[in-house]
Amino acid sequence: MAVGRRSFLRGVLFSFLYISLAASSLPAHSQSQCSSAHPPVIFNFGDSNSDTGALVAGLGFPIDLPNGRSFFHASAGRLSDGRLVLDFLCQSINTSFLTPYLDSLSGSTFTNGANFAVVGSSTLPKFVPFSLHIQVMQFLHFRARSLQLGKPITQQGFHDALYMIDIGQNDIADSFAKNMSFTQVAERIPTVLAQIEDGVKSLYDGGGRKFWIHNTGPVGCLPQKLSMVKDKDLDPIGCISSYNRAALLFNEGLRRSCEKMRSQLRDSTIVYVDIYSIKYDLIANATKYGKFLERHELRFASPLMACCGFGGPPYNYDIRVPCGQPASEVCGVGSRSVSWDGIHYTEAANEFVASKVLSTAYSVPRLRFNFFCRS
Template structure:
């Protein structure tokens, strides 16, 4: 029987903030986001024309939106809670994107460590931060034109913005294809050294002062990982997740916590309850318990073993934690966001109701 309660380490919100945030000064006029597919709002689709077709986006956008999800991501819910529009991808130049309240540098498949020829995305975290540094410099020049200033962040917005990070899962994931569990864990300090370097660059060169960092999720509970590494029942935990991958994810979060102690960071766990299918992919093929087959991706139609089959979405996405075997459903993202927004996961914990930035307080130049 599938467990009704699923320990969900994904995207537990923590803050490194100078000065310390309190309900009295919790105001973010802009958000700059860095990460992988868990917070990509269309970067990979725009940057390398990566196909993110139907049924992605079906729940909220009613069409593909560049997100690896049936609907909104956690970052979308957080932006909405602050009464800010969804973040436009830095790499998407079509449609005259508006960056007044921030910009999203996240791209699916990105890693903390530098990308290589086999990487899904060439836009590793270091590249994303380099893009931000250039973006800020260009904004400084372009905002001298009052017409353009209506679409770009003000200098004050850069100073008061929050800088979000949701990345690291792909570093661990990729390492397991060539390393043992012990070797992957030994690799974690190397990953986090790169992360620290990037944070420092953003602080000293980019002027960032408020950092919002998510921990990585239970990698071993992804249907794709279970289907690939969990064929031996002895390698699974009580929930049916792959022990080695979850152990590595836990070690990553613990070491990230240790690294960020100097930045006043703490990592916590969120608990997702009420999902009747905590492990199975909503959009996949093969049926329960995982409804996932490595040979066919969500939305694809293929000939498998002489039969033409399609990986179709489930009838009720709100019952599922996982969307396509590798990413999370809008329902799961909404649940985690609601837990984050209670303020219980801040350090120190604090209530966040009615303390979000009021967009009307910024005197944005009127568009004409």
């Protein structure tokens, strides 16, 4: 455990280093646009943080209003009131939102890529849909058929594409949900990281060279966890310490994995993005970012309370009455919430996170997102 504690402390120091950079100015989207160049083809792998409709298309699971109300004004298959971080990143380089690979009725030709992320996905167990391993196998099938049919993407297109990965939150959350101790969760993390490394290497072997990898956010700050966990060990801002320590331990390991893969995978570009620090800083200093939201005529407040849920303060979350159910209540449009449904973020919070990501202050190496535009 001594090694684990040292790794954890290094992770904490690493996170605080990035939090200190949070005061950097928010970049205009135009700074990241693919000017005369072409947007990259993008393939995304992950969980509900970046699922743009696979749960609905693949499993028929209904995601109804008020989900999607803020931007799409209709259900858009996303567990949010509007756009996700992935959507904002796509918009920043003038490319269309990614269509779920499982959506056969979208009419998409997948010329700008595809989204393999599915709500609830994790890395373990690796052969259970829709784990990262399954998502990568789906991609390899998509690649093989594309090359066989001569469309929609060429071999050079797969080589030049950007491969994005945002997964790991459910591995941590589900482990605690199974009553594992912090020690048991920590011991499981290397296996989770190994699956992510295997996924990247499979994509690399398939021709991919450009990777954009998000670490996981502060799981212990989710209203769902705060409402359900008894005997909570809360930190100074009211989040569950053990959950966040596990997330930091995972993130430090992921950072090291990215560092290792850069040296192993020749000619690769692997960007590690510290989502944890952005989200934790937003929650800890929610009122500080009112200026960011002035143009939206709203300010962040009550960051540990769900906008759409049931039960009222302090968390407004009840597992028996999830967002969208008849008895659930939802805050007004233009709300002050960070959390949408107790697990996922509001569009306003996602826009804030995306803006910080685009600043490059949280990326290693510090590459602008439009670095991946095609010439």
